[in-house]
Amino acid sequence: xxxxxxxxxxxxxxxxxxxxxxxxxxxxxxxxxxxxxxxxxxxxxxxxxxxxxxxxxxxxxxxxxxxxxxxxxxxxxxxxxxxxxxxxxxxxxxxxxxxxxxxxxxxxxxxxxxxxxxxxxxxxxxxxxxxxxxxxxxxxxxxxxxxxxxxxxxxxxxxxxxxxxxxxxxxxxxxxxxxxxxxxxxxxxxxxxxxxxxxxxxxxxxxxxxxxxxxxxxxxxxxxxxxxxxxxxxxxxxxxxxxxxxxxxxxxxxxxxxxxxxxxxxxxxxxxxxxxxxxxxxxxx
Numbered sequence: 001x002x003x004x005x006x007x008x009x010x011x012x013x014x015x016x017x018x019x020x021x022x023x024x025x026x027x028x029x030x031x032x033x034x035x036x037x038x039x040x041x042x043x044x045x046x047x048x049x050x051x052x053x054x055x056x057x058x059x060x061x062x063x064x065x066x067x068x069x070x071x072x073x074x075x076x077x078x079x080x081x082x083x084x085x086x087x088x089x090x091x092x093x094x095x096x097x098x099x100x101x102x103x104x105x106x107x108x109x110x111x112x113x114x115x116x117x118x119x120x121x122x123x124x125x126x127x128x129x130x131x132x133x134x135x136x137x138x139x140x141x142x143x144x145x146x147x148x149x150x151x152x153x154x155x156x157x158x159x160x161x162x163x164x165x166x167x168x169x170x171x172x173x174x175x176x177x178x179x180x181x182x183x184x185x186x187x188x189x190x191x192x193x194x195x196x197x198x199x200x201x202x203x204x205x206x207x208x209x210x211x212x213x214x215x216x217x218x219x220x221x222x223x224x225x226x227x228x229x230x231x232x233x234x235x236x237x238x239x240x241x242x243x244x245x246x247x248x249x250x251x252x253x254x255x256x257x258x259x260x261x262x263x264x265x266x267x268x269x270x271x272x273x274x275x276x277x278x279x280x281x282x283x284x285x
Contacts, residue, residue, distance in 0.1 A: 001194060004048035006031055006039065006081065007055035011149040012095060015186035016054060024048065033057075033073040036080035043084035050193040051085050052093045053078055054186075060099070060121045061244040067120040074124035079131025086137025091196035091203075093189045098145040098177060098209070100126045103248020106176075108213075110254040111143070111205045119245040129205065138200040140192045142185070142258075145209045145251045146219075148272070149182035150279035155216070159223045160280060163231035173217035173235035177251025178209030181272030188264050195262055202261050207253035210269030222270065227277050 003020055007013030008027035017025060024046060031042045033055055043051060057063065057073040078094050085092040099122035100115045117123045129141050148156045162169055188208050196202055214222070217235045224231050238247065255266050 001197065002049040003193065004043065004046050004051045006033070006051070006053045009152070010054055010056070011147050011152050011154065011182035012185050012189070013054040014151045015149065015183040016052065016189070019186050020190060033077040034069065036072065036077040039077050040080040040084040043081060043088065047088060048090060050091050050093070050197060051081060052189050052193060053081055054095060054189070056095070057121075057124065060119070063121040063124060064119060064244045067124065070120055070124040071127055075127030075131055078128040079135060082132040082135035082137055082139060085139070086135045089138070091138040091140070091193050091200070092132065093140045093142060093193050093196070094128065094132050095185065095189070096129050096141050096143040097122070097125050098143060098248060098251040098253060100129065100143065101248055103250045105250050106252070108252035108254040109207070109250075111207050111257050118248060121245060138196050138203050140196060140203065141205040142189065142192065143205070143207050143253065144180050144185055145177045145253060146179040147182055147185065148179055148276060150276050150283065151182070155179070155219065156223055156273065156276055157280065159220050160227055160229070160277070163224050163227065163229040166231060168232040168234060169220065170234045170236045170240070171217040171220045172238050172241050173215045174237050175247055175249050175251065176213055176215050178211055178213050178253060178266070179219055179269040179273070180208065180210040181267060181269060181276060183275070184210070184267040184272060188258075191264055192262055204261070206258040206261065207255045208258050208264065209253040209255060209266060210272065211266040213252045222273065223277075226273055
């Protein structure tokens with residue numbers, strides 16, 4: 001399989017480089033997602049047998065004031081990529097998010113549940129999903145949540161830093177979801193691309209998140225326990241930690257369709273967390 005990946009420095013892209021070193025990776029300097037036509041042209045030029053889009057505008061709060069840019073990167077660019085892949089007849093795997101849902105209730109969201117994003121970031125990602133489907137090619141839209149790794153900015157790295165500096169932290173306890181190691185997402189994307197090439201009928205929208213579901217506060221406690229940090233966690237409601245963009249309270253994802261179609265089960269984030277913390281400690285030593 002000749003694989004083309006959009007993204008180089010993001011969490012999933014970094015893990016894809018580790019797992020698929022022979023793939024072609026395009027960073028912002030080679031394929032700027034704010035220029036959708038350039039992304040399509042890159043696919044036309046390289047003519048890969050599969051494409052994974054691991055790049056996105058992910059600044060959730062900034063998107064509230066930069067929605068046109070977020071929509072161009074998260075909506076227009078994936079659509080252009082998907083149309084180019086459809087012309088070539090190659091599978092396209094696109095990473096999306098739990099933010100396409102309104103976050104109400106406590107039931108895990110199935111892949112065919114009605115969407116209703118609360119903010120600009122979620123709307124921009126939903127527009128990308130719609131554009132990928134409309135392209136009519138072989139594709140998998142993979143919604144995931146709470147991505148963590150030893151790379152970039154994420155909750156695990158923030159908690160390790162703050163937990164080492166402070167004796168107590170207040171953490172939101174009424175938002176619940178599945179933390180998902182980027183390495184597991186990368187493995188899932190590669191497996192889906194390979195299976196789609198053999199069986200295009202598997203095209204569709206799927207969910208993939210770590211198990212078990214947990215609150216941010218309890219996730220922080222798990223991080224501190226694994227890292228041997230004595231930092232205390234005090235539960236607070238979302239209302240006590242206001243942000244420019246609303247966060248979904250219920251980010252639980254029903255991943256049963258992914259298991260049924262691709263044989264890919266939800267990863268245990270507790271195993272991934274141990275690996276991530278070890279990688280971070282190794283980087284620091």
